[in-house]
Amino acid sequence: MRNPKKYCEIWKLQKSFPSPKGPAIVVKDFDLFLRDGEFVSLIGHSGCGKSTVLSILAGLTTKTAGSIILADKEVRGAGPDRGVVFQAPCLLPWMSAFDNVMIGVDQVFPSAPRAQRRQIAEHYLELVGLADSVHKMPAELSQGMRQRVGIARAFALSPKMLLLDEPFGMLDSLTRLELQQVLLEVWRERKITALMVTHDVDEALFLSDRIAMMTSGPGANVGDILEVPFARPRDRKAVLEHPDYYRLREHLIGFLEGQDHRKPKPVAAEEPLAISAAVLSPA
Amino acid sequence: MKYDVKKMMMNGLVFPAVGIGAVIGIWAILSQSAAPDLPSPLRIWQESKLYVLEPFTYRGELDQGIGLFTWLSLKMVLKGYALALLIGTPTGFILGSSKLFTKMFDPIFQILRPVSPLAWYPLGLVLFSQARNNTSELAALFTIAMCAMWPTVINTAVGVRAIPQDYLNVARVLKLSPTKRLFKILVPAALPYMFTGYRLSLGLSWLVIVAIEMLSGRPGVGGFLWQEYSSLIYPHIILCIITIGVVGFVLDRLMSVVEANVNHILNLPALIQRGLAAIFARRQLEVSHAVS
Incomplete structure (x- = not known):
């Protein structure tokens, strides 16, 4: 039987790039377990390697060492069993919103009747609030609407896991709040295990069940994990007024500020041991 | 607006x-x-009137209205151009997507590219000498293709190399099959570049056909030009030059329009599908109304 507490296991993940001064280690000894149906955020300073971790999970970047197991299977390469929402919506500009979703649905459910596949695509586009813009081209959609299509495309794959790479990073703050709500609503319908990379503390608190805080690189990994106790379904007002909200927020910001003060270590092959030892001390 | x-x-x-x-x-x-020795504009008009005002009159193989000559040349150009695109597009795709292929063949392409049509044509005649009646036509097609395909090859390759990583990531995440990847991602993404190549190739094809006709004496604008030079009817040379220029200009404009509207052309199937769906939906509605 599958252990529901370990739906997705990331073990001792390591990523290094070759550089003239020897391998530059971005991520080292990164461990993270996700429960089935859990929404986990990964926060950290820009450039700490959080997007690299997500990219490895998506199969778009190769790992140097470690292993990733998703639903009892080792993750190898990219595939539609993981729905990715990129920072830029990455819609294909020569296809309508509908076709952008359909191309994924066709891949995942090749044997389903066409009408049923169309229904899936239409359902998720409606769910993200694009019922009236189904057949519009990406150029006719605002940045926020394009990202809605991106979310619909990821969910429509019925993936084992959702990977969100700063999905709202390029949006203005009003649209961002709106889309966080949209994401929660779609996610409520089918709780797909999700890992979201963000550097927005409030976004992480509003959306996640747990927040993994990443240390600053090189050799970054998970420094601390915060449980977010707010009841679901969540309402922004209720979350903001929750007595624990500011304590949790302070905890996150305190961690990030602590990381900020660490002097960046020189990138060299013989350094990583010392770095990881410093980083491993639990907060 | x-x-x-x-x-x-x-x-x-x-x-x-x-x-x-x-x-x-x-x-x-x-x-x-x-x-x-330069014929005056008035003389050119007087001597060319017959050819311009009766553009589609056939008086003999090398004595036809200018419209007929243009048509003969255009027919050859279109065949040769089609051949150039047929060879050039896939070659460009391979060149753009394989570094190894680029390293192997790019030097050869760079050497072949500046070779004049006048140099290819005799080789074409030799290659197709078995074809008896069609030798000169096949040689002409060969020459057009050899000269005109390079802009298509090079622009397609540039277009393929310029495809944003984002689009390729979508293909990887969705695990698209190679064919789907090609036709749903690579071709649409590279299409604007491809059409720039297509436009330049068409211009080159038109340049080449005139040279070949002059060399071979095939009926057409270039053949007519050379014949009138031999017959000392100089005003007709100017007529031919003007015709060649105007036709070349029109072809370029036409391709520019196509190039500028590539995205709409790409959407055409979707638009038609959408239109048909709308009509179909209405008919169904009418039927259901009729039933009730």
Whole structure:
């Protein structure tokens, strides 16, 4: 039987790039377990390697060492069993919103009747609030609407896991709040295990069940994990007024500020041991 | 959008007309003074009237209206051009997607690219000498393809190399099959570049056909030009030059329109599908109304 507490296991993940001064280690000894149906955020300073971790999970970047197991299977390469929402919506500009979703649905459910596949695509586009813009081209959609299509495309794959790479990073703050709500609503319908990379503390608190805080690189990994106790379904007002909200927020910001003060270590092959030892001390 | 009709008239008609008028004027003066062998504009018109006013009259293989000659040349160009695209597009795709292929063949392409059509044509004649009646036509097609495909090859390759990583990531995440990846991602993404190549290739094809006709004496604008030169009817040379220029210009404009509307052309199937779906839905609605 599958252990529901370990739906997705990331073990001792390591990523290094070759550089003239020897391998530059971005991520080292990164461990993270996700429960089935859990929404986990990964926060950290820009450039700490959080997007690299997500990219490895998506199969778009190769790992140097470690292993990733998703639903009892080792993750190898990219595939539609993981729905990715990129920072830029990455819609294909020569296809309508509908076709952008359909191309994924066709891949995942090749044997389903066409009408049923169309229904899936239409359902998720409606769910993200694009019922009236189904057949519009990406150029006719605002940045926020394009990202809605991106979310619909990821969910429509019925993936084992959702990977969100700063999905709202390029949006203005009003649209961002709106889309966080949209994401929660779609996610409520089918709780797909999700890992979201963000550097927005409030976004992480509003959306996640747990927040993994990443240390600053090189050799970054998970420094601390915060449980977010707010009841679901969540309402922004209720979350903001929750007595624990500011304590949790302070905890996150305190961690990030602590990381900020660490002097960046020189990138060299013989350094990583010392770095990881410093980083491993639990907060 | 608001159109300034007066400004458009000035820019599109009046100024060009003034420019053309000035050139004809200088020409007339030159033909009277410095260059007595240059036929005057009036003489050109008088001697060419027959060919221009009866453009589709056939009087003999090398004595046809200018419209017929243009048509003969265009037919050859279109065949050769199609061949150039057929060879050039896939070659460009491979060149753009394989570094190894680029390293192997790019030097050869760079050497073949500047070779003049006049050099390819005799080789074509040798290659297709078995074809008896069709030798000159096949050699002509071969020459057009060899000369005109390079802009298509190179622009397609550039287009394929310029495809944003984002689109390729979508293909990887969705695990698209190679064919789907090609037709749903690579081709649409590279299409604007491809069409720039197609436009340049068409221009080259038109340049090449005139040279080949002159060399081979095939009926067409270039063949007519060479024959009239041999027959000492110089005004017709100018007529041919003007015709070649005008046709080349029109072809380029046409391709520019196509190029500028690549995205709409790409959407055409989707638009038709959408239209059909709408019609179908309405009919169903009518049927259901009729039933109830």
